[in-house]
Amino acid sequence: MKCQGLTPYPKGIRVPAPILKQAKIESHVELTLEANSIVLRPLKNRPREGWEKAFGLMHDRKEDKLLDKGLDSELADWEWK
Secondary structure, eight states: OOOOOOSSOBOOOOHHHHHHHHOOSOOEEEEEEEEEEEEEOHHHOTTTTHHHHHHHHHHHTOOOOOOOOOSOOOOOOOOOO
């Protein structure tokens, strides 16, 4: 396979449909780097699945108030990295 792209980054790799089917990859994947290899795994769940229902329950219970107390205006004690 050849990496495709017009610029150095990002590049794309076209994975043949039979390989995706065999790996049970339908739409979303988890991508990791392991021992100098790119590993794709099918994503089993949706990262934000159920959030809409949970936010609705929070609203119904009046638990959806903004908790922002602001930042301490004295930044001298902060350690910047």
